[in-house]
Amino acid sequence: MNYDQARYGDDTRNEPLLSEKNSTAVDPGAGSALPEDLTRDSLELPGLSEPELARHYTRLSQMNWSVETGPYPLGSCTMKYNPSFADAVAADPNAAVHPDRDPRTVQGNLELLHGLQEYLATIGGMDAVTLQPPAGAAGEFTGIAVAKAYHEHHGNDKSEVIIPASAHGTNFATAAMAGYDVVELPSGEDGRVDVEALEAAVSEDTAALMLTNPNTVGLFERDITEIAEMVHDAGGLLYYDGANLNALLGRARPGDMGFDIMHYNVHKTFATPHGGGGPGAGPVGVVEELAAFLPRPRVREVSGSAEDAAGDVATAADGGALAGHDHDHGHGDAGDGEGDAEYELFDPEHSIGKVHGFSGNWLVLIRAYAYIRRLGDEGLLDASAKATLNANYLASLLDLEVPYGPFHHEFAATAGERDAADVAKGMLDYGVHPPTTKWPEMVPEAMLTEPTEVENRRSLEDLANAFNEAFADTDEELHDAPTKTTARRVDQTSAARNPRLSWQALEDDE
Amino acid sequence: MSGRSAGAGGSPFAPHTADETAAMLDALGVDDETDLFDIPEAVAFDGEFGIPQRDERTVRADLRETFARNDDLVEFLGRGHYSHYVPAVVDDLSSRSEFLTSYTQYQPEITQGFLQALFEYQSILVELTGLPIANCSMYDAATALAEAALLSDRLRSTSGSTVLVPEDLRDGKRGTLDNYVDGSELTVETYPYADNTADLDALADSVDEDTAFVYAETPTVTGAIEPELAAIGDLADEHDALFCVGSDPVALSLLEEPASVGADVVVGEAGVLGLPASYGMGLGLFACKEEYLRQVPGRLVGKSEDAEDRRAFTLTLQTREQHIRKERATSNICTNQAWVALRAAMHAAYLGPEGLVDLAEDCVRDAASVAASLDALDGVEAPLDDRHHFREFAVGVDDAPGVAAGLEERGFAVHLLDDETLQVCVTDLNVDAADDLVAAFAEVAA
Numbered sequence: 001m002n003y004d005q006a007r008y009g010d011d012t013r014n015e016p017l018l019s020e021k022n023s024t025a026v027d028p029g030a031g032s033a034l035p036e037d038l039t040r041d042s043l044e045l046p047g048l049s050e051p052e053l054a055r056h057y058t059r060l061s062q063m064n065w066s067v068e069t070g071p072y073p074l075g076s077c078t079m080k081y082n083p084s085f086a087d088a089v090a091a092d093p094n095a096a097v098h099p100d101r102d103p104r105t106v107q108g109n110l111e112l113l114h115g116l117q118e119y120l121a122t123i124g125g126m127d128a129v130t131l132q133p134p135a136g137a138a139g140e141f142t143g144i145a146v147a148k149a150y151h152e153h154h155g156n157d158k159s160e161v162i163i164p165a166s167a168h169g170t171n172f173a174t175a176a177m178a179g180y181d182v183v184e185l186p187s188g189e190d191g192r193v194d195v196e197a198l199e200a201a202v203s204e205d206t207a208a209l210m211l212t213n214p215n216t217v218g219l220f221e222r223d224i225t226e227i228a229e230m231v232h233d234a235g236g237l238l239y240y241d242g243a244n245l246n247a248l249l250g251r252a253r254p255g256d257m258g259f260d261i262m263h264y265n266v267h268k269t270f271a272t273p274h275g276g277g278g279p280g281a282g283p284v285g286v287v288e289e290l291a292a293f294l295p296r297p298r299v300r301e302v303s304g305s306a307e308d309a310a311g312d313v314a315t316a317a318d319g320g321a322l323a324g325h326d327h328d329h330g331h332g333d334a335g336d337g338e339g340d341a342e343y344e345l346f347d348p349e350h351s352i353g354k355v356h357g358f359s360g361n362w363l364v365l366i367r368a369y370a371y372i373r374r375l376g377d378e379g380l381l382d383a384s385a386k387a388t389l390n391a392n393y394l395a396s397l398l399d400l401e402v403p404y405g406p407f408h409h410e411f412a413a414t415a416g417e418r419d420a421a422d423v424a425k426g427m428l429d430y431g432v433h434p435p436t437t438k439w440p441e442m443v444p445e446a447m448l449t450e451p452t453e454v455e456n457r458r459s460l461e462d463l464a465n466a467f468n469e470a471f472a473d474t475d476e477e478l479h480d481a482p483t484k485t486t487a488r489r490v491d492q493t494s495a496a497r498n499p500r501l502s503w504q505a506l507e508d509d510e
Numbered sequence: 511m512s513g514r515s516a517g518a519g520g521s522p523f524a525p526h527t528a529d530e531t532a533a534m535l536d537a538l539g540v541d542d543e544t545d546l547f548d549i550p551e552a553v554a555f556d557g558e559f560g561i562p563q564r565d566e567r568t569v570r571a572d573l574r575e576t577f578a579r580n581d582d583l584v585e586f587l588g589r590g591h592y593s594h595y596v597p598a599v600v601d602d603l604s605s606r607s608e609f610l611t612s613y614t615q616y617q618p619e620i621t622q623g624f625l626q627a628l629f630e631y632q633s634i635l636v637e638l639t640g641l642p643i644a645n646c647s648m649y650d651a652a653t654a655l656a657e658a659a660l661l662s663d664r665l666r667s668t669s670g671s672t673v674l675v676p677e678d679l680r681d682g683k684r685g686t687l688d689n690y691v692d693g694s695e696l697t698v699e700t701y702p703y704a705d706n707t708a709d710l711d712a713l714a715d716s717v718d719e720d721t722a723f724v725y726a727e728t729p730t731v732t733g734a735i736e737p738e739l740a741a742i743g744d745l746a747d748e749h750d751a752l753f754c755v756g757s758d759p760v761a762l763s764l765l766e767e768p769a770s771v772g773a774d775v776v777v778g779e780a781g782v783l784g785l786p787a788s789y790g791m792g793l794g795l796f797a798c799k800e801e802y803l804r805q806v807p808g809r810l811v812g813k814s815e816d817a818e819d820r821r822a823f824t825l826t827l828q829t830r831e832q833h834i835r836k837e838r839a840t841s842n843i844c845t846n847q848a849w850v851a852l853r854a855a856m857h858a859a860y861l862g863p864e865g866l867v868d869l870a871e872d873c874v875r876d877a878a879s880v881a882a883s884l885d886a887l888d889g890v891e892a893p894l895d896d897r898h899h900f901r902e903f904a905v906g907v908d909d910a911p912g913v914a915a916g917l918e919e920r921g922f923a924v925h926l927l928d929d930e931t932l933q934v935c936v937t938d939l940n941v942d943a944a945d946d947l948v949a950a951f952a953e954v955a956a
Contacts, residue, residue, distance in 0.1 A: 005620060009820070011818075011820065012819075012820055012821060013820055013821035014622060014626070014820070014821065014822075015626065017626070017629075017630060017633075018630050018633075018855075018859050019630075019633065022862075024862060024863050024864070025863070026863045026864055026867055028763060028764045028863075028867045028870070028871075029764075031871075032764065032871055032874070033871065033874050033875050033878065033898075034735070034764070034765075034874055034898055035898075037737075037766075038735055038737065038765060038766060038898060039764055039765060039766065040762075040764065040765060040766055040767045040770070041767075043637065043638075043763055043863045043866070043867060044637060044863065045634060045637055045858065045859075045862060045863040045866070046859050046862065047859065047860075047861065047862015047863055047864065047865065048859050048860070048862070050597075050599050050860065053599060053603070053856065053859055053860055054599060054602075054603060056859075057603040057604075057606070057609075057627070057856060058603065058606070059623070060609075060622075060623035060624070060626055060627050061603070061606040061608035061609050061623055062608065062623065063621075063622045063623035063626075064608045064609065064612055064620075064621050064622070064623030064624045065608075065612060065617075065620040065621055066607055066608045066609070066610070066611040066612040067607075067611040067612070068607035068608070068611050069607075069608060072612075072613070074613065074616070077613055079611075079613060080523065081523050081611075082607075082610070082611050083522075083523060083566075085566045085569065085570060087605070087610075088570065089569070089570055089573045092573065092574060092577045094574075094577035094578055094580050094582075095577045095580070095789070096786050096787045096788060096789075097580055097585070097787055097789055098585045098587040098591055098593070098787050098789070098923070099591050099789050099790030100587050100589060100591070100925060101580075101583070101585070101587070101923055102918070102923070104581075105580065105581040105583060105918070105923065106580045106581070106789075107579040107580065108576045108577040108578065108579035108580040109577075109580060109789060111576050111579060112573070112576055112577075119559075119561065122559045122560070122561075123559060125555070134649040134650065134653070134791075134847075135649060135843070135844065135845040135846070136844065136845060137832070137842040137843055137844045137845065138649060138653070138843075140842065141689075141842060145689055145692065148692070168832075168833075169831070169832035169833040169834070169835075169836050169839065169844075170832050170833075170842050170844050172832070172836035172837040172839075173832035173835075173836060173837060173839040173841065173842035174842040175837065176693070176837035176838070176839075176842075177660075177690070177693050177841070177842050178692070178693040179692065179693025179694065180693070182836075182837045219548070220547075220548045220549055220550075222548065222550055224550075224553060225550075225552060225553065248549075250555065250557035250559070251547060251549055251554060251555055251557065252549045252553050252554055252555050253555050256553050256555060257553045267845065271523065273610045273611050273849070274611065274612065274613040274614075274845070275609070275610055275612075275847075275848055275849025275850075275852075276609055276610075276612045276613065276614070276615070276621075276624040276627075276628075276848040276849055276852065277613060277614040277615070277624075277628075277646065277809065277845060277846055277848030277849075278647070278845040278846040278847045278848045278849065278850075279649075279791065279845070279846075279847045279848075279849060279850060280845040296685075332560055333560055333561050333562060334559070334560060334561075335561065337572075337576055352689060353685035353686075353688055353689055354652065354681065354682050354684075354685030354686045354688075354689065355653075355686055355689055356649060356650060356652060356653065356682065356686060356790075356792075357590060357591075357650045357651055357652030357653070357680065357682035357683055357686060357779075357790065357792060358590075358591060358650070358682055358789070358790020358791075358792070359789060359790050360790070360791070361649075361791050362788050362789035362790060362791045363788050363791055364791075366573075369573075370569050370570075370573060372561065373561070373564055373569050373572070373573075374522065374563070374564060374565075374566060374569045375521055375522070375561075375563060376519075376561045376562045376563030376564065377557055377558055377559050377560070377561050377562070377563070378519035378520060378563050379519070379520060379521040379522065379563050380521075380557075380559070380561075381557045382519075382520030382521040382524055383521045383523075383524065385520075385543035385544070386520070386521065386524035386526060386531075386543070388543060388546050388547060389526075389531070389534055389535070389538075389543050389546060392538055392546050393534045393537065393538060396537060396538060406546065406548045408546070408547065408548070424617065425617075425619070428617060428619055428620050433617065433620065434617060436616070439833070453521060453523070453524040454523055454524065454525065455525075456525040456526060456530065457526070457530045457533065457534060480817070482619050482620070485619040485620045485622075486619065486620070486622040486623070487618065487619045487622050487816040487820065487822040488619065488816040488817035488818050488820070489619065489816060489817040490618040490619055490814055490815075490816050490822045490823075490824045491814045491815050491816070491817075491822075492814070492824060492826070494814050494815060495812040495813065495814035495824050495826040496812070496826050496827055496828075496829075499803060499810075499812050499826060499827060500812055500813040501629075501632055501636075501642075501643055501644075501810055501811065501812050501813075501826075502629070502632050502633040502636040502642065502643075502644070503629070503630070503633040504633060504636050504637070504642070505642065505813075506813060
């Protein structure tokens with residue numbers, strides 16, 4: 001595909017920095033109502049007129065790749081299309097309230113939070129959910145803190161968390177932050193958990209096993225029931241990293257596999273925008289035994305108010321559409337608001353406390369709820385179907401080998417003798433974003449690829465073409481790539497060796 | 511031509527036509543997508559959550575109805591979450607899909623736009639704090655404070671294991687801090703306030719060789735401007751403890767520069783710029799001295815050059831981070847609040863230094879004038895201390911729950927702190943209703 005990324009500027013730089021467009025120094029203390037010793041002497045910052053500001057950021061946006069620009073198949077990141085209607089819903093001015101409002105006066109917010117707790121519980125096969133963690137890693141931290149509180153409450157002396165070598169880096173960092181020793185589990189030959197190695201690693205010191213399923217090369221851990229039993233027999237808990245939940249929507253639930261705790265990456269599975277690196281949200285679900293340890297506060301229906309709402313129009317309509325269904329969470333649409341049901345905040349009995357100053361990334365949670373409501377059972381099931389179909393179809397078109405299978409929503413191709421990072425740079429010139437590279441390490445020169453369900457056949461073929469062309473390029477060609485992006489190959493070494501992290505630091509440098 | 515699968519109840523965001531799906535399945539040699547799944551029967555789920563699919567218009571209408579359940583109150587609320595007017599151009603530009611639907615800049619060549627925006631955000635915070643290093647964001651003020659405390663635990667230049675924080679710290683910050691330090695050697699202790707800012711004598715008694723970290727806020731949770739920052743910084747310094755100041759970018763536009771009072775780290779809520787009231791969603795400000803660079807949590811954008819020697823930006827010093835360093839990383843943070851940081855930088859550049867200082871000055875003057883109007887009422891005392899205030903202040907009344915209820919009936923929300931104390935926060939977004947608030951106070955507090 002012909003492709004050239006926007007490039008503004010001259011031979012030395014792109015679009016100038018804000019500070020290069022305007023910089024003004026003022027004396028904030030002059031004329032202040034505050035005494036001089038409480039105010040600063042000077043403040044020097046850029047100030048742009050609105051037209052200048054609009055042009056600056058529009059140009060920056062054009063120098064940036066996004067899901068709406070083209071394929072963005074970063075493995076483990078689930079870069080789905082982010083539907084516009086969810087943005088519109090989140091912009092509702094009635095939802096823009098302060099977190100300290102009396103819960104009686106923000107029943108709409110509580111209704112949505114309660115509904116999302118219920119939806120996520122149902123989708124994960126969990127019994128209770130907190131929406132407070134503001135990102136996946138924060139969810140992991142919350143989940144492991146809950147496990148720790150549970151063990152301490154029961155007088156269990158636990159010191160270790162077991163994590164497969166191929167797991168996300170956040171798992172290791174999270175366990176260490178919570179004060180646990182990390183036991184790294186080598187991968188089995190088939191790319192899955194080596195059950196014998198796990199047996200050797202599990203002991204009475206095991207607080208938890210953190211697992212992603214399907215794992216980071218897209219394989220389902222077929223021995224999950226046996227694994228769960230092994231960990232539970234040792235008094236440990238099973239933690240599910242929700243990064244790959246998109247593969248399982250409607251087809252398997254972590255709760256049914258024996259997991260006790262899980263986090264959901266709503267910016268992955270439930271299509272909320274990644275925002276250039278956040279905000280996301282990382283709700284955590286747990287089984288009944290652990291519910292009392294979740295962060296405070298949670299939302300619940302005021303007892304008795306559901307009966308009051310029985311016969312409510314919305315409930316009757318949804319219930320009617322669902323007649324005959326029988327699932328764990330009982331009546332009709334578990335996450336649907338009951339019209340005039342009342343909600344309240346409550347603190348779980350043995351709550352670990354807080355993991356965020358308030359109640360998390362509200363604007364993200366709204367979008368996730370709207371997305372689940374839009375898709376419903378059929379849409380969720382189709383998302384996992386098409387995500388898996390797309391990954392398999394894309395892989396079938398590649399000249400690169402995919403050592404492990406059968407995979408689901410993502411696969412790890414190997415660049416073999418080539419440098420995966422170089423192949424990725426080559427791909428940039430074909431109007432696609434490359435996959436995650438050189439990870440997981442169990443695949444040499446890995447290119448971890450997750451196209452998601454949002455690419456059509458043509459776009460997958462374009463992506464495959466980019467892979468194959470770059471893979472076939474000479475070393476010299478790859479070394480010179482990319483050539484069509486805003487920047488040519490960026491010197492990482494110089495950036496790290498001589499850190500220049502602000503425009504103030506550039507004054508000495510240029 | 512066959513219809514899209516969405517027409518048959520699939521995902522509206524999976525673009526496959528039935529023909530396309532059939533051709534792809536055929537190429538893979540399977541009859542159905544389910545044949546591609548390798549899920550043991552024992553743990554398979556039947557796909558029935560009981561959630562009906564709804565069209566876009568219905569979802570929007572449902573949620574409009576849901577949010578309409580919120581009472582329409584004029585909020586005079588703050589205590590860590592503040593709302594200033596955000597110009598429409600910030601909404602427009604930040605919502606450009608090239609920003610909103612991108613992710614972490616793992617490939618700098620194709621993401622120069624966002625990298626530059628984050629570099630500019632870092633630079634704005636460097637100017638406001640006076641400290642040379644600012645990261646791309648933490649989740650919010652609470653997690654930024656907690657990460658700062660953990661930083662002190664990793665440094666060789668600090669000794670001890672006690673984290674000292676004000677006794678009057680918001681529960682969300684204290685609770686988050688307690689959880690974050692739980693896996694470290696640190697323990698959290700408090701020092702008292704006198705007149706709503708640090709009690710310097712009591713603090714001097716509390717700081718000792720075992721102190722690793724001293725935290726002070728300006729403005730404090732009740733809006734008082736801390737007059738003794740330099741003295742607190744000296745106490746921390748004398749005992750080889752890290753001195754951390756909590757503030758926000760609007761306050762920092764006017765108040766003493768933290769670096770000039772000896773701050774080693776500055777944390778706080780940067781979402782006061784760019785982010786309207788959002789039920790507690792935030793943007794964690796994190797800035798520090800150069801010597802802690804290799805111990806900083808979170809993402810950093812640095813300047814470099816590309817192969818044509820043109821200036822380029824890139825994520826840098828990533829060996830601190832979890833995806834490289836795993837259990838030895840400086841933090842587990844990965845996804846952060848980048849898009850909110852983008853908005854904060856836009857808002858700051860829109861206001862410029864004069865606009866920022868004017869906004870901050872209004873936060874001082876409006877708080878003082880509303881406090882004076884309330885103080886003039888019978889049965890109302892405001893503020894409850896002799897400090898200068900920023901945005902907010904405590905209000906004394908005989909029956910605070912009764913007054914709060916009366917105000918709510920009249921359409922106002924204020925903080926209820928205890929039986930005799932309320933708190934009122936004034937910003938550009940509610941100041942036009944301040945006279946009405948005072949009139950309502952006069953009716954219910956007399």
